Amino acid sequence: MAFSAAGNSGRPLADINVTPLVDVMLVLLIIFIVTAPMVSVPIPVDLPQRSEKVLPRIEPPPPIELRVDAADQLYWNGEVLAMADLQTRLQAQADLHVGNLPELRIDASPDAQYQVMAKVLAAANNAKMERIAFIQ
DSSP states (O other), X not given: OBOOOOSSXXXXXXXXXXXXXXXXXXXXXXXXXXXXXXHTSOOOOOOOOOOOOOOOOOOOOOOEEEEEOTTOOEEETTEEEOHHHHHHHHHHHHHHTTTSXXXXXXXXXXXXXXXXXXXXXXXXXXXTOOOEEEEO
16 A cells, blocks of 8 residues: 655545556466366266166174183183184184174273283284274
8 A cells, every 4th residue: 555645635545556466367367268278178087887786785793702801811702712712713703704804892801911912912913803892
C-alpha cells in the first residue's frame, strides 16, 4: 500500500498495487495453457470386469488358546501341554490349515518367566504362525 499525505485533507491515500497480482495471474494462465493438453490425453486402465462366479468363503479355524500360569505350566485350549510338545503341535495345526492359519491367543500370567514366553514365541515363529494375540 502506498500512503500519501498530499492534499489538504490530511488523510492518507491508500492504493493497492495490482502489478504483482497480474504477474501471478499471467504465470498461472501460462501453466494452465501448457498443462491442459496433457490432461486431456486418456490413460488406458484395465479395470476388473464383473463376474457372476461366487467365490466360496473360507471360515477361519477355531483359535488356539495357550495359557502360561505363574508356575510356568503351559495349557493348550485348557489341557496341560508339555513345552517339548508345543512345537510339534503348532506345526501340525499349521500343516492342517495351510493358507488359513488359526489365531494363536496367548494368555500369560504376570508372574510367568520370560524364558517360557520366549520359547512359546519361538515355537510359534518356527511354525510360521501369522496371527498372534496376547490376551488377559
